[in-house]
Amino acid sequence: MNTQLSFSFLLDWYSVSLLFQGLMMTLILAFLAVVLGSILALVPAFMRLSSNKFLSTPATFYVEIIRGTPMLVQVLLIYQLLNIPLFLIGGMDMGSFIPGLVALLINSSAYISEIIRGGILAVDKGQSEAARSLGLNSKQTMFKIVLPQAIKNIFPALGNEFVTIIKETSIFMYLGVAELMYQVGIIKSSSPAVTELYIVAGLLYLALTFPLSKVMNRIERRLRYADQR
Amino acid sequence: MQIKDNNIIEIKDLKKSFNSETHALNGVNLSIKKGEVVTIIGPSGSGKSTLLRCMNLMEVPTSGEVVFEGHLLNIKDKNINKLREKMGMVFQSFNLFPHLSVLENITLSPKLVLNTPEQAANILAQSLLEKVGLSEKINTYPNQLSGGQKQRVAIARALAMNPDVMLFDEPTSALDPEMVGEVLSVMRNLANQGMTMVIVTHEMSFAKEVSDRVVFMAEGLIVEQGTPEVIFSKPKEERTKAFLKRVSVL
Numbered sequence: 001m002n003t004q005l006s007f008s009f010l011l012d013w014y015s016v017s018l019l020f021q022g023l024m025m026t027l028i029l030a031f032l033a034v035v036l037g038s039i040l041a042l043v044p045a046f047m048r049l050s051s052n053k054f055l056s057t058p059a060t061f062y063v064e065i066i067r068g069t070p071m072l073v074q075v076l077l078i079y080q081l082l083n084i085p086l087f088l089i090g091g092m093d094m095g096s097f098i099p100g101l102v103a104l105l106i107n108s109s110a111y112i113s114e115i116i117r118g119g120i121l122a123v124d125k126g127q128s129e130a131a132r133s134l135g136l137n138s139k140q141t142m143f144k145i146v147l148p149q150a151i152k153n154i155f156p157a158l159g160n161e162f163v164t165i166i167k168e169t170s171i172f173m174y175l176g177v178a179e180l181m182y183q184v185g186i187i188k189s190s191s192p193a194v195t196e197l198y199i200v201a202g203l204l205y206l207a208l209t210f211p212l213s214k215v216m217n218r219i220e221r222r223l224r225y226a227d228q229r
Numbered sequence: 230m231q232i233k234d235n236n237i238i239e240i241k242d243l244k245k246s247f248n249s250e251t252h253a254l255n256g257v258n259l260s261i262k263k264g265e266v267v268t269i270i271g272p273s274g275s276g277k278s279t280l281l282r283c284m285n286l287m288e289v290p291t292s293g294e295v296v297f298e299g300h301l302l303n304i305k306d307k308n309i310n311k312l313r314e315k316m317g318m319v320f321q322s323f324n325l326f327p328h329l330s331v332l333e334n335i336t337l338s339p340k341l342v343l344n345t346p347e348q349a350a351n352i353l354a355q356s357l358l359e360k361v362g363l364s365e366k367i368n369t370y371p372n373q374l375s376g377g378q379k380q381r382v383a384i385a386r387a388l389a390m391n392p393d394v395m396l397f398d399e400p401t402s403a404l405d406p407e408m409v410g411e412v413l414s415v416m417r418n419l420a421n422q423g424m425t426m427v428i429v430t431h432e433m434s435f436a437k438e439v440s441d442r443v444v445f446m447a448e449g450l451i452v453e454q455g456t457p458e459v460i461f462s463k464p465k466e467e468r469t470k471a472f473l474k475r476v477s478v479l
Contacts, residue, residue, distance in 0.1 A: 100300070126324040127324060127326065129318075130318070131316035132313060134337070134342065135311065135390060136310070136338060140341055140342075144341065145326055211286070
């Protein structure tokens with residue numbers, strides 16, 4: 001092992017700007033995956049909660065298939081299936097960005113749907129019984145009574161999912177999406193300091209995920225406190 | 230459907246099984262008259278809570294009929310929400326909504342289901358809280374209340390829908406002994422005001438004092454029923470005698 005580490009590439013403006021751009025792309029991807037993924041996730045979540053087998057069975061299949069296969073396979077498969085030709089928007093190649101985002105959304109929505117479903121199931125059954133006994137219909141019960149309480153279970157787990165997705169976006173280097181690991185690859189080709197580059201990449205991921213989990217912990221504590229009002 | 234005018238609830242050959250082996254109810258017939266206070270007693274596992282929960286279809290019967298104010302209850306019927314409004318229910322574990330204040334707990338269903346204007350709902354909540362002796366708690370949250378206070382709010386919440394009958398499912402079983410009295414006294418007032426009430430309880434002295442009729446259940450069947458004097462002083466059935474002997478020892 002080469003014991004002499006050299007971080008001189010950090011003094012090179014071009015390398016730093018590439019890393020920064022990569023970091024931004026990673027954040028954008030992860031953010032879109034969590035926000036859009038959460039909205040999309042409502043569909044399989046409610047389908048699985050349904051007592052109607054024609055709704056719950058396909059949703060169960062969907063979730064199990066996505067959770068049971070590697071994300072790399074999903075990403076490459078969707079890239080292959082969509083087969084969008086190269087075109088640029090704002091300097092980004094949509095031919096790889098769109099399939100990447102679609103794959104990420106499919107993946108995150110499956111995981112998040114399980115978080116939502118678990119959060120809803122964790123709300124005491126007595127809550128919906130009380131609501132129904134007061135004459136509320138099932139929709140009113142869900143939106144006025146169950147979901148507001150389920151949010152407290154869902155939110156912290158969603159933060160963890162955000163952290164996971166930030167790390168998983170590194171897979172997109174295989175598509176040529178210019179996220180952090182892709183940029184690391186570019187710098188690597190013109191710099192001998194490969195070890196140092198990977199260390200910096202790791203630290204940059206940590207710089208995103210560590211504060212994020214701290215913030216999530218704080219929000220989680222506050223939600224728990226609010227429940228003890 | 231023939232129903233006698235003064236029967237508010239009529240239960241015919243009600244059966245409920247949770248799976249093929251456990252039968253909670255084995256064919257129960259019972260009618261509740263308007264203005265009547267009926268308590269259901271019996272050993273645990275006798276099906277008394279299940280029977281009560283079948284009355285507003287919280288539990289869907291396996292077979293048999295529940296007729297409420299002349300309407301045959303059916304869980305698939307859209308009408309079921311309208312009918313449930315008229316049957317207030319009080320639970321053993323209170324089931325107040327923890328994310329809503331006491332006021333909001335009470336006004337939620339009148340506003341949402343009956344479209345009562347905000348101000349009218351607030352006035353209603355105020356008067357109901359007065360009735361249960363908790364006016365000063367109007368803006369607090371359930372977790373700041375004691376068990377007895379929670380249950381009194383739950384009673385006020387059920388009354389806010391102006392029900393024709395109140396169903397009580399072991400309303401004092403989850404309470405510390407010193408809080409049982411305050412809940413029973415609210416229920417006693419309600420009974421004195423002529424509310425139709427069906428109460429599943431372990432409070433024998435309360436049952437004796439407040440009921441027009443006591444129903445003794447065992448193994449998913451009604452074993453014996455009658456006035457409190459008859460049931461508590463001269464029960465006919467061996468199982469009733471054995472049960473009353475056991476609870477009086479405690």
